[in-house]
Amino acid sequence: MGSVPHAFLRFDALGKTYDEVHAVRDVSLDIARGEFVALVGASGSGKSTLLKCINRLVEPSSGRVLLDGQDVLDGPPAPLRRRIGYVFQGIGLFPHMRVAENITLTARLEGERLPDKRIAELLELVELDPAMAKRLPAELSGGQRQRVGVARALAGDSHLLLMDEPFGALDPITRGQLGERVRRLHDELDLTTVMVTHDMAEALLLATRVLVMDAGRIVADETPAALLAGEGGDIAQALVDVPRAQARQLAGIGK
Numbered sequence: 001m002g003s004v005p006h007a008f009l010r011f012d013a014l015g016k017t018y019d020e021v022h023a024v025r026d027v028s029l030d031i032a033r034g035e036f037v038a039l040v041g042a043s044g045s046g047k048s049t050l051l052k053c054i055n056r057l058v059e060p061s062s063g064r065v066l067l068d069g070q071d072v073l074d075g076p077p078a079p080l081r082r083r084i085g086y087v088f089q090g091i092g093l094f095p096h097m098r099v100a101e102n103i104t105l106t107a108r109l110e111g112e113r114l115p116d117k118r119i120a121e122l123l124e125l126v127e128l129d130p131a132m133a134k135r136l137p138a139e140l141s142g143g144q145r146q147r148v149g150v151a152r153a154l155a156g157d158s159h160l161l162l163m164d165e166p167f168g169a170l171d172p173i174t175r176g177q178l179g180e181r182v183r184r185l186h187d188e189l190d191l192t193t194v195m196v197t198h199d200m201a202e203a204l205l206l207a208t209r210v211l212v213m214d215a216g217r218i219v220a221d222e223t224p225a226a227l228l229a230g231e232g233g234d235i236a237q238a239l240v241d242v243p244r245a246q247a248r249q250l251a252g253i254g255k
């Protein structure tokens, strides 16, 4: 009798309540290795809270998160966070630290230092000039800073990448370029990626699976193709209608 393979990432009846607010309610789902999952939904629907339960930036009120079969609450948080790449909402770089030090920070949780060669390699992965290692965040553009944020998330050699509105502060062109780069990195580095975004167009473009949240619950779990074909229910379709209307407008039809 063979054993049932465990999911790479499993949410098991997960709940999180802040005071009176039920931010996440009874979420159960499995994410397999290699998936690029977008978590979409209105502001306040619980996306960020669900994401942060994975690396323990938020402690769940009920239920469990299992990573590779192991409860993330087993053991101290530092080694867990080192195994998980995390791109913060906004920029999230320390302004007084140079790019190299900001990237090293992930590794330093374990008291290690990253060699210059590795920093250069990480900067090249996000298509930045390795000479930028010596710059301060204020000496970079918004897009370059966000690329450093992605490089930092990859520094721990993690195969799980979590991103919380990673491109939110960027203009549409930079946003598109960086999104595309992250999608290629996801494929090239064999990552499993979970990205929070309020932008359905971005989710449809980058993800292999789209989870729609509403009031703390997952109300749709579909592929981009299924969502575009009208699946997923009213809330999902209301979100899909936005890029659809934009596309129609661009094509000069739908009037």
Ligand code: ADP
Residues within 6 Å of the ligand: 018, 019, 021, 022, 023, 041, 042, 043, 044, 045, 046, 047, 048, 049, 050, 196
């Ligand atoms: P989203 O990422 O979809 O915008 P969040 O997970 O940030 O949603 O928030 C879900 C709900 O939980 C919201 O009502 C929000 O106000 C509340 N919330 C989030 N973080 C906290 C917190 N640290 N303390 C109290 N309430 C919070």
